[in-house]
Amino acid sequence: MPPLPRPAAWAQPLPEAAPPADMAIYQLPTGTYETRAAFAVQGGSFRDKRHFAATAILVHHPKGDLLIDAGFGTQLATHVATLPRIQRAPHRAKRTVSEQLDASGYDRSRLLGVLLTHSHWDHVSGLGDLQVPIWINSDELHYAAEESDGNVFRSVSTGHQIHEYDCNGPSYLGFPSSFDVYADGSVVVALAGGHTPGSVVIFVTVPSGKRYAFIGDLTWQLDGIRRRVERPWLLRKLADSDPEHVRQGLLRVIALADLVQIVPAHDRNAYEGIPRLPAPIP
Numbered sequence: 031m032p033p034l035p036r037p038a039a040w041a042q043p044l045p046e047a048a049p050p051a052d053m054a055i056y057q058l059p060t061g062t063y064e065t066r067a068a069f070a071v072q073g074g075s076f077r078d079k080r081h082f083a084a085t086a087i088l089v090h091h092p093k094g095d096l097l098i099d100a101g102f103g104t105q106l107a108t109h110v111a112t113l114p115r116i117q118r119a120p121h122r123a124k125r126t127v128s129e130q131l132d133a134s135g136y137d138r139s140r141l142l143g144v145l146l147t148h149s150h151w152d153h154v155s156g157l158g159d160l161q162v163p164i165w166i167n168s169d170e171l172h173y174a175a176e177e178s179d180g181n182v183f184r185s186v187s188t189g190h191q192i193h194e195y196d197c198n199g200p201s202y203l204g205f206p207s208s209f210d211v212y213a214d215g216s217v218v219v220a221l222a223g224g225h226t227p228g229s230v231v232i233f234v235t236v237p238s239g240k241r242y243a244f245i246g247d248l249t250w251q252l253d254g255i256r257r258r259v260e261r262p263w264l265l266r267k268l269a270d271s272d273p274e275h276v277r278q279g280l281l282r283v284i285a286l287a288d289l290v291q292i293v294p295a296h297d298r299n300a301y302e303g304i305p306r307l308p309a310p311i312p
């Protein structure tokens with residue numbers, strides 16, 4: 031399979047962003063699960079075992095903090111057991127987001143909620159350990175309420191406040207609509223759809239001016255960006271609500287790859303340079 035045609039690189043000015051000086055982001059890796067590259071990206075080898083990351087991001091912002099996705103939670107084994115057999119991969123759990131926050135002496139009252147890239151089990155498992163609002167758009171909420179892929183979401187979201195937001199802001203870096211969370215351009219959610227109907231790309235700009243795109247599962251590995259390849263045909267059929275829409279989103283982020291650090295949720299290497307949560311000050 032040839033790669034996708036190379037999209038023209040983004041040539042317009044980057045959208046304005048004015049992150050406050052004390053804004054920062056941290057990565058919270060909660061574990062991995064094993065997948066063969068052959069099942070992850072076109073042209074991947076069967077012998078090439080990949081350890082898919084389940085990593086959450088903490089956005090620290092003076093107006094209140096947000097987590098991007100929730101990683102694996104304490105009920106991981108129960109969640110994996112609910113999956114169709116074909117999806118149950120060997121997994122390794124590390125400390126949950128909740129445990130990592132406590133270990134760093136984090137003040138939970140700072141948390142506004144968990145902003146989801148989408149509602150699949152490997153992004154929401156840790157919600158069960160976090161009593162904070164779930165930030166989700168209506169397309170994703172409907173999907174998670176009705177589809178079998180929403181089983182884990184439905185169980186972990188019980189008792190959580192749902193903070194439903196709309197992506198009704200202007201187009202953003204090639205995506206048709208957006209939601210500027212803090213109204214300062216530091217965290218902008220763009221509706222991508224495709225993988226699930228309400229899948230989003232979360233663009234983050236930190237005070238140094240560095241930009242990130244947390245793209246959820248638009249592609250599972252950086253190979254998808256670097257080699258411009260989609261998931262293998264069967265996996266597109268199984269994993270994506272609308273594969274054509276996923277391709278569109280993938281091409282949009284490939285066009286940004288020289289300007290923005292693209293972070294596919296499940297590629298451990300994509301998080302390079304993002305610091306871990308600091309240890310508590312003694």
Ligand SMILES: [Zn+2]
Nearest residue numbers: 148150225247
């Ligand atoms: Zn997914």
Ligand SMILES: [Zn+2]
Nearest residue numbers: 150152153247
């Ligand atoms: Zn995923």
